Amino acid sequence: MQAVGQKPLALYPGCSLLSTGAAYLASVRETLHLLGLAVKDLTDWNCCGASSAHFVDPELAVLLPARNLAIAEAMGADVLTACAACHHRMVQAEHDLSTSDTMARAAMEAGVAYRGGVRVRHLLSVLDETDLPGRIRRPLKGLRVACYYGCLLVRIPRSGGIDDPENPGIMERVLGACGAEVADWQGRTWCCGASLAATAPEVAGDLVQRVLVQAHRAGADCIATACPLCQLNLDLLQGAAATRAGFERLLPVVFFTQLTALALGASPRRLGFEQHLVEVRPMMAALAG
């Protein structure tokens, strides 16, 4: 990884990865470990503000990530993200701090000493630059994966997301390098409903159903995500959506890192599969078969 940039990377797990997205964190660590990438955690990091900070105040949405950026700067590191929402907020904040004097001043006045120059990189980009095929010990042969980007990874206005916003291919490249068969499907960058799952469940349920219809249509064995909230919504709201839509089977919704870790030789027991609400057993069967 150090070969990728000049600076070492510090992992910013984010709050969800300590709770509902714990399987994501476990599999991120497993993936980094199996690739021999020694990445420290960002010291004493705080919440990025997610969608709630900008809901009430534009400055809060920048100040919360700014403290994390300042910590990275003090560590002499760039930030490594896994959560799509954290990535989005951190990239936006870095952009706002470096382009707006008002924001930079607000951060300074709130006690955040950030001078700039910290890069925020997503794990998918890092893996995309790693020689994966040479490291694969258990190719994901026979597994048909619907790569699901959702919104926040690819759509970061002005700064740019990790790939093309309309037609991304980075997750397909990474999982393809792991030996998976990647589906060509329509729902890849559609919205999962985000926090409306809590506040307007009918609306979010509808969005989840639209995505699932497309994944089924593409004959996927599973959906791979890079966002704890996308995973949660597609997992948690799937049962009801399947009943409404009359799906004959449920689709496991996994974190892309659970698949990379498996391919790199990790034991499935270390990857948090027991946390999934939709059983992953059919997916494991497809892999074994």
Next chain:
Amino acid sequence: MQPRESAAQPVQRDHSWPLAIEAASGERVGLCFGCGICTGSCPLASAMDLLPSRLMKAVQLGLRERVLGATAPYLCVACETCAVRCPNGIDVARVMDAVRQASLTTGRPVPRVDIQRFHRWFLRTVWMFGRAHEGLLSAGYSLQQGRLLQDLSTGLALMRHGRLALWPHTVRRQREVRRLFRAIAQRGGR
């Protein structure tokens, strides 16, 4: 957009308001030519009372009361589909942000108080611990909404699968995080 006001009741327009929204959002609302691409792209359009392109037009026209009373900015999830597609490079999500923030600070009834509560609970846990606490957020929100019983099964399912951490993760230098919140409060934000 709205049942047309009768001649006896002229539409209230505030021509300085678009400038305020431009300043708050950092977006050039005046550039919008109403093509409707944002609306056609918006995954929440069918749930909105004021479609994104209509909202943009209403801001341009200074229809302040109409826009501030809309629930659309509360349903916007900032998916940014509109923003990456707008031919004029307008980040409509930021305009939605600015409109919602304005509606939160004017003392009017909040158009979707349930959604506001959710985000406030989220931020409350960040204020308390420096990191969001999903368990407390869901419990607090459900309780305030009077739907603790309905939501209990979801919470229990997540807990059964080991997905709800009960013990909060706290930031050691929590005072630094609180200082960020205080800076906003002092400025008169929320």
